[in-house]
Amino acid sequence: MTRVLVVEDDPQLVRALKINLQARRFEVEEASTGGTALRIAAARKPDVIILDLGLPDMDGLEVIRGVRDWSRVPILVLSARHTSEDKIRALDAGADDYVTKPFSMDELLARLRAATRRQQAPEGRSEDAVVTTEGFTVDLAAKKVLRGERSVRLTPTEWHLLELLISHPGRLMTQRRLLLEIWGPTAGDSTNYLRVYMAQLRRKLEADPSHPRYLITEPGMGYRFEP
Template identity: 85%
Template sequence: MTRVLVVEDDPQLVRALRINLQARKFDVESATDGSSALRLAAARKPDVILLDLGLPDMDGIEVIKGVRDWSRVPILVLSARHTSEDKIRALDAGADDYVTKPFSMDELLARLRAAVRRQEAAEPSQETVLVTTEDFTVDLVAKRVRRGGRDVRLTPTEWHLLEILITHPGRLISQRQLLLEVWGPTYGDKTNYLRVYMAQLRRKLEADPAHPRYLITEPGMGYRFEG
């Protein structure tokens, strides 16, 4: 079931969205302010976010930026702001679409479905979920790692960290993004966590952990996976 996070402080609109979304088999959660939205987004990992820009505690643009620090979840802005400048600011911050109020519920639902389809198309297909290197293989569906003909036991945290890196081969993933996505929004500066867990992964996967071939450090910036 597709999980939708509605971030809106108008209770009547939240009720209307909840009724329409649940009738179409969406799982709906809601937040009435930006702080709650950021906490829920990190904890619940929604499949799509519907976001009002006019929130009581912060501008919705800041919510977009906060989510984009660690996630590519589709964000659809719902706003009474009609100017091109507002739309550009939201899109530049990382929003995927912009719907002005008042809006047609049918149009909103069509845009939401389109955003979910785009996200699903961007994810690895079932045919490409086995990552193979000269030293180990990773099955993203079974969540299984094998090296030298044997299963490698990874902790949930080690697995999450490895999964993010290998699904973005060759791409530098910032320290902050990894910390936020694996540990949550209160751990954005705990770079020592990354050093410890990356060392553990290298011991389990690399032929020479001191000179890694696959799990590469970019000093002061982040990490990347080279297949």
């Protein structure tokens, strides 16, 4: 059973989320403060976290950064903050998706399912599938990335984007396909998500992120991994 940690200080919303999640056979943990959320996340190891940013003891961004110090668990932000800057700050901090309040429960559940799918190992991979470039090495089976001898920590969404690109070397991956594969049909035309995550991957993997060698943008179309 998939374990979801709901971090939210509105008891009515927590109750609604709990009812809907348990009806779909999710196991639900809850926390009303950031400190409690960090303790529960460390002790219970949830499969996915639903996180409000407006918590009484700390900003939700601090919770994201605290979790990212040790875990790649998917984090789905659920917040009344709706500007592009708010979303980009959360994604930059390590969140995997962002849903604004008020929200559709069906959309939230679809995004939650997409987040849990991203954690599943890809089927049909060779156990020794390793992609090596002069700049970095990617072990698909172990889900590890190295730059030289240094391990590179990626969020689940960063990993999924990188995996999709390097699994199709030299081929254009359209924005629409990447959005569908990573966030599902509810992502629509959220190309800003792709820009944020591609920028993060380049900062982590490219020697010169402003002039990428491996992770190439095809303007107006999509992205390509050039081995």
